[in-house]
Amino acid sequence: MVGYVCKYTPYLVIESLGEKTVRIEPKISSYEMSNSLTHPNICSYAKLVLEEILKKKTDKIILTNCCDSIRRLYDILEALPFIKFLHIIDLPKKRDQKGRFLFKNEIIKLIKRYKEFSGKNLDIGNLRDLLNNLSPSIEKRNEKLNLVIIGGRCKESIIEIVEEFGGNILYNLTCTGNRPPYRPIGINEDPIEAYANILLDSYPCMRMDDTKERLDIFTQDKRIDGVIYHTVKFCDLYSYEYADIKDKIDIPLLKLETDYTDTSEGQIRTRVQAFIESLKEKAKKDIQPKSTRKDLIVAGIDSGSTSTNAVIIDANRRILGFSIIPTGAKSIESAYRALEEALKTSGIKMEDLSYIVATGYGRISIHFANLEVTEITCHAKGAFFLNKDIRTIIDVGGQDSKVIKIDKDGNIIDFVMNDKCSAGTGRFLENMSRVLEIPVDRMGKESLDWKEDLEISSMCTVFAESEVISLIAKNKDRKDIIRAIHKSIVKRIISFIERINGEPRYIMTGGVAKNIGVVRCLEEKLGEKVIVPDEPQIVGALGSALIGLEKLEGLTICV
Amino acid sequence: MEKIIKAYSNLMKRNLDKPELVKFLIKIGLEVAKLWVDYVGDKDAPESLRYLNSICFKFILEPLRDPNNSAFVNLLAPTEILHSMDIYPLFIEAYSSFISGFYCENAFIDKATAEGISDTLCSYHKTFLGALELSILPKLKFAVTSSILCDGNSNTFRYIANRYKIPYYIIDIPYGYSEESVRYVVNQLKEMISIVEAITQKRFDIDRLREIIRLENRTKGYIRSYLESLKNHTMPNSISLEMYKLFVTHPYMGREETFRFFKILADDVIKYPDSGYRIFWIHIMPYFSYPIQRYLNFNKDFKLIGCDLNFDYLEDMDERKPLEAIARKLMLNVNNGNFKRKIDNIKKLIIDLKVDGVIHFCQWGCKQSFGGFMLLKKEIEKMGIPFLAIDGDAVDRRNNPEEQINTRLSAFFEVLTERGKRW
Numbered sequence: 001m002v003g004y005v006c007k008y009t010p011y012l013v014i015e016s017l018g019e020k021t022v023r024i025e026p027k028i029s030s031y032e033m034s035n036s037l038t039h040p041n042i043c044s045y046a047k048l049v050l051e052e053i054l055k056k057k058t059d060k061i062i063l064t065n066c067c068d069s070i071r072r073l074y075d076i077l078e079a080l081p082f083i084k085f086l087h088i089i090d091l092p093k094k095r096d097q098k099g100r101f102l103f104k105n106e107i108i109k110l111i112k113r114y115k116e117f118s119g120k121n122l123d124i125g126n127l128r129d130l131l132n133n134l135s136p137s138i139e140k141r142n143e144k145l146n147l148v149i150i151g152g153r154c155k156e157s158i159i160e161i162v163e164e165f166g167g168n169i170l171y172n173l174t175c176t177g178n179r180p181p182y183r184p185i186g187i188n189e190d191p192i193e194a195y196a197n198i199l200l201d202s203y204p205c206m207r208m209d210d211t212k213e214r215l216d217i218f219t220q221d222k223r224i225d226g227v228i229y230h231t232v233k234f235c236d237l238y239s240y241e242y243a244d245i246k247d248k249i250d251i252p253l254l255k256l257e258t259d260y261t262d263t264s265e266g267q268i269r270t271r272v273q274a275f276i277e278s279l280k281e282k283a284k285k286d287i288q289p290k291s292t293r294k295d296l297i298v299a300g301i302d303s304g305s306t307s308t309n310a311v312i313i314d315a316n317r318r319i320l321g322f323s324i325i326p327t328g329a330k331s332i333e334s335a336y337r338a339l340e341e342a343l344k345t346s347g348i349k350m351e352d353l354s355y356i357v358a359t360g361y362g363r364i365s366i367h368f369a370n371l372e373v374t375e376i377t378c379h380a381k382g383a384f385f386l387n388k389d390i391r392t393i394i395d396v397g398g399q400d401s402k403v404i405k406i407d408k409d410g411n412i413i414d415f416v417m418n419d420k421c422s423a424g425t426g427r428f429l430e431n432m433s434r435v436l437e438i439p440v441d442r443m444g445k446e447s448l449d450w451k452e453d454l455e456i457s458s459m460c461t462v463f464a465e466s467e468v469i470s471l472i473a474k475n476k477d478r479k480d481i482i483r484a485i486h487k488s489i490v491k492r493i494i495s496f497i498e499r500i501n502g503e504p505r506y507i508m509t510g511g512v513a514k515n516i517g518v519v520r521c522l523e524e525k526l527g528e529k530v531i532v533p534d535e536p537q538i539v540g541a542l543g544s545a546l547i548g549l550e551k552l553e554g555l556t557i558c559v
Numbered sequence: 560m561e562k563i564i565k566a567y568s569n570l571m572k573r574n575l576d577k578p579e580l581v582k583f584l585i586k587i588g589l590e591v592a593k594l595w596v597d598y599v600g601d602k603d604a605p606e607s608l609r610y611l612n613s614i615c616f617k618f619i620l621e622p623l624r625d626p627n628n629s630a631f632v633n634l635l636a637p638t639e640i641l642h643s644m645d646i647y648p649l650f651i652e653a654y655s656s657f658i659s660g661f662y663c664e665n666a667f668i669d670k671a672t673a674e675g676i677s678d679t680l681c682s683y684h685k686t687f688l689g690a691l692e693l694s695i696l697p698k699l700k701f702a703v704t705s706s707i708l709c710d711g712n713s714n715t716f717r718y719i720a721n722r723y724k725i726p727y728y729i730i731d732i733p734y735g736y737s738e739e740s741v742r743y744v745v746n747q748l749k750e751m752i753s754i755v756e757a758i759t760q761k762r763f764d765i766d767r768l769r770e771i772i773r774l775e776n777r778t779k780g781y782i783r784s785y786l787e788s789l790k791n792h793t794m795p796n797s798i799s800l801e802m803y804k805l806f807v808t809h810p811y812m813g814r815e816e817t818f819r820f821f822k823i824l825a826d827d828v829i830k831y832p833d834s835g836y837r838i839f840w841i842h843i844m845p846y847f848s849y850p851i852q853r854y855l856n857f858n859k860d861f862k863l864i865g866c867d868l869n870f871d872y873l874e875d876m877d878e879r880k881p882l883e884a885i886a887r888k889l890m891l892n893v894n895n896g897n898f899k900r901k902i903d904n905i906k907k908l909i910i911d912l913k914v915d916g917v918i919h920f921c922q923w924g925c926k927q928s929f930g931g932f933m934l935l936k937k938e939i940e941k942m943g944i945p946f947l948a949i950d951g952d953a954v955d956r957r958n959n960p961e962e963q964i965n966t967r968l969s970a971f972f973e974v975l976t977e978r979g980k981r982w
Contacts, residue, residue: 039921039929041679046930065734068710072930075898079934090740093706093713093731098743105739206714209729236680236924240714243675244721255675457665457957470962498673 005049006064007175008091008199010107013192014062016127017111018120023176024061025156026052029261037076043069043235044259045153050076053083060085062110066207067237085117093209095200104196111192128191131198132184144168145279146223149177150214151230152238155260158230161269165276167226171217173203174230206237214241218249226252226279228272233259252279255416266361267400271417274376278412281377296354296552299342300545301335302375302538303327303362306398306426306511308334310342311541312353313549317385321346322538331362335369357548359540361399373547375540376404376415382543383507384410386533392502394493394522394530395540396512398426403496405503414500423464424492426511432485435468436478440515447482447517454484464488483517490521497526507531509539568662575666578694585695586623588661592616601797603857605830607823608800614816615803619657622649623697628759631702631719633712635892637730637748637885638810639775641703643768644761649699650810651715655686656802659847659954667693668955681924682954684711691719701758702727703751707895709927726758732889734896744886765881771813772878772885778812779873781821786873788828789864789912793835796863797856799846802953808869835859836975837982839914840866841905841935842921842928845953850965854972861972864912867905868894898931902938909944913982916945916975923952944981947971 002014003024011021026048031040034050046069053061059082063074074088089106092099111122147167149159154174162169169177185194204211218224227249231238246253254275258264296315301308308327312320323341327334335358343350358369359378366372375395383393384406393404401424402417418425426440433440454476456467464485471481489512496502506528512518513536523530533539567588574580593616600609622629629647632638638648658664664682667689672678674692676685690696702725704716713729720727728751733740752763807817838861845851855863871893876884889895893904909917917939921929932948939946949967952958 037933039926039932041921041924042926042930068927069930071734072898072926075931075934078897078899088734090734092733092743093729094747098746099731102733102740102743207710209713209731211717231677234679234926236677237710237714239675239677239680240718244718246675463960466960466963495669495673499675 001058002060002062002085003053003058004062005070006066006089006091007202007205008064008066009062009089010110010195010199011062012127012130012195013107013111013122014114015130016123017114017118018123019060019114019118024049024052024058025176026260027262028052028055029263038072041234042072043067044233044261045235046070046073048260049073053077054080057082059083062087062089064089064091066091066205067235069235085114087113091207093207095204095208095210100193100196100200103200104193107192107196124191127195128185131191131195134198145225145276146170147226147228148172148217148224149174149228149230151228151242151256152232152235153260154230155258157262157265158228158256158258158268158272161265161272162228162276165273166280167272167276170221170224173214173217175205206241211241215245215248218245218251224251226254226275228254228256228275230256230258233257253414267417269364270361270374270376274374274412274415277374277377278415281411296549297348297352298355298357298545298548298552299339299353300378300541300543300548301339301356301358301360301363301366301369302378302540302544303331303335303358303360303366304375304397304511304537304540305361305400307537308338308360308362309538309541310335310338311538311545312342312346312348313542313545315549317546317549319542320348322535322541324535324537327362331365332367335362335366355548355552357544357551359544371548371551373544375400376402376417377412378540378543378547379509380404380406380410380412380415380543381546382539382541383509385542385546386539387505387507387531389505390507390531391504392497392500392506393539394497394506394508394513395510396425396489396493396508396518397510398430401425401493401496401510401512403493403500403502405500416496416499418492418496424489428464428489429485429512429515431465432468432482435465435472436481438478438482443482443485444515444517444519446479447486448520450479450483451477452480454480456484456488483521486515486517486521489518490525493522494525504528505531507533507539509533509536511537513537564660565662571661571663572666575670575693575695581693581695582697585658585661586620589616589620589623589657593620601800603795604797604800605795605827607820607827608794608796608803610823611800611803611807611820614811614820615653615806617816618806618811618814619649619653621647622699626697626699629699630755631699631704631716631727632810633704633716634805634809635705635707635732635889636703636810637705637751637889639768639771639813639881639885640748640752640755640763642813643771644755644759644763646700646755646759646761648810649697650806651687652683653806653810654690654696655683655954656846658686658690659956662956664954665957667695679924681709681711681922682952682958684715684924686954688715688718691722696723698723698725701725701755703730703755704728705730705732705889707732707889707892709925711924726754728754730889732895736887736890736896740890741883741886744890745882748882748885768881769878772876772881774815774818775813776875776878778818778821779875781818781825782808782870782873784825785821785828786870786911788825791833792828792831793833793837793862793864794828794831795857798840798844798848798851798863799856801840801863801866801869802844802846804866804869805843808871835862836915836972836980837862837864837913839864839905839909839912839917841917841919842866842868842925843953844920845951845959847956848951848959848961848964850961850968854968861975864914865908867901867908870908871904894927898934901931902935905935906938906942909939909942914944915981916947916971918971919946919948920953921948921950923950923955923958945971945974945978 150173358366404415632648671689
């Protein structure tokens, strides 16, 4: 079995030499061995390929000189004793006549090397057949939401999540998706030359010289409802295209970044689901209320990483009661307890509830809920309900921070959320409170009395902690250090706000909104007052209850 | 001095919404800095390095003064062609370094990342793109890049050119060397020349290019002579000055000033005796880092002997076939292709220059370099030479943990002195 990584790999010639091939798709969650062979900051995918090769002892590999990380991967593999066959294809960036000639010769070189290695001969007739049997790249059409997934290499699991929530991938322009355009090979045509042309004629990736075709689909195909732009951590090639198109195309766009491991699937799921929810909300038209019952009572439960919150509302959208409890080891138990407490404060019995909606990080575990909706949709709904002038919601919770932009009708226009990194979240504040030996709920007030304007330059939690320790060692006042910590959180929030062009009025929700120091720093930076609700932690739960009510009233087609 | 520059930096940062003003402040700041370098300068530096400092300011100012006759280039662009047509190159890495010299890199980088540019991209590119996004970057006539040393080039240049609506040309340098791939590059150089002729309305003269290459060969003769002398002499040096050499060993090779610099350098080096531990640097340098400055700037005990990037292609070029010679120069640069070529070059330099210790700087975002650093480490340690890898950023001060760098450097120099001189 010969492993390869790049879509430009002419793997069919290897099959015609009588060897099976496989595209390496690592299913690994850590970089145990690769970190000792290379730097941790090379592309996450390249590191995982190395990890996979080391674990499975894959001994025959074909790479292309597609990017810096893969070129270095080749150098590292060259030094591994168990590798029997290793080849790198010199892939030209240019697709003109000279580039095609060079690439054809590269395929011939590969055939020659593999023939020498295996002692097998190329079956040219078989290659012609394989090329003629390449399935045509039929565009799937249906009445669902039509999405384009574009960007760097994308795991199959992301596609599956998109499809699970009702998305139809109309185009897949990532490293893993775009198949070469099909065309039959004539009997007098040289199959190797034809193969070189077929590969070079596929949608170009961002390492190629001319990439214009990639964006033509957005102007030419009017069926596209939404775009998912995917990038891989430490692969920088695609951020240019993202920066270029994000303001150019008038189609809703979701930016996803993954490190190609399985560890961030929960967050990916939340973002994809929220995006599809917002697209469906957008498609909502002329739906008449189904139910006008006045006795409806709905519960919303927000299962977060730090706290679980529940809100009970009636048909008049009045809040009857709520609860905020710490999330324990099992999210379902905490959710149940939060619901019980909220019911108690409202004087409502469990059996009187018409509907339960779960949101938040642990929403998928709450089996007794009738519906699960992402916290992004719920926060937007809850915040807009509290104040119709709100256009930007800043939600900073224990593990996630997100900024959501909504329009004058409360529809989500755009949102951005942190990745696995905990910089600028409640978790970061908790860590710092331990280092500074002060309870986290006292940090806000203490920082208001600051004297010296200190800076923490790094946004990375680990580096920031070492900077805080340095400040402590320099005998800096705790009040000033706390303010510097707050400023660093705000720096992160501001970068999120800028990314989606956030507009006033602003509301801050989530546990960190209770920290007056962070709120003041944020107001200072924005030059605007930031609204903080009396109970900033229950906005998500309130939104989920409102969605439940709308669902019963037939006002939403969301999920 | 630092206080004055920081105050100037604050003035620029306060006016980021007035790009024309900031553009003007950058130019004036560089003009003043050039005057300071010419009339005051670094008293500790030898004459040759003081001259180097001066011509680097001259080189960076030329395209800023005459943007209509200038082009954006990368470190390994075929600038000989531009020199032959009297077009000024602005090499983007240098522009970003000077922005960092003005303490403005953070504001520029934040702007680029807020626009969606990856924060894990090399900070030289992020700073440059930030300048573009802030409309502070001057609009030059066109852009030319080669695909080496790193992936960032093609994308950064395409991005700039599309944004400014100026023509650009990417020269794709194949990974492997063959006569067929030389023809592929030559063909591109010809195409590039015809594009440049059309944009600038200037005629390309192959004999003028031959003259440039002749001068380049003579310059390389002095570089080889300097290297030979370095075996028995060590010169006062600093991390900034060693970085400035990148101007003359790359985009400004073939210029009269560059020739003059290496001629004086070759004369200068023999004036100094051999003393101290010989430290060889791999990759670029965070010139602003206090701990590194303390250990390596004009230090009597630890002498910064050189940086691998300044010795990546020292072969003579065939002036009879100038385009083929340029194509070969780019393809045979030790940093193109297999990493072994870089390792072998460094090993040879370590032996030739009797190096006592090696410091490898892992620049934030530079995958092509740090991706192979473990291979390099292994080979250098096999030679019995102490090796230190430092993670940091030569542009963005925020990515440099000064305390950690200081501890590592101190420990490294302790080990070095404990072991004694290697050669």
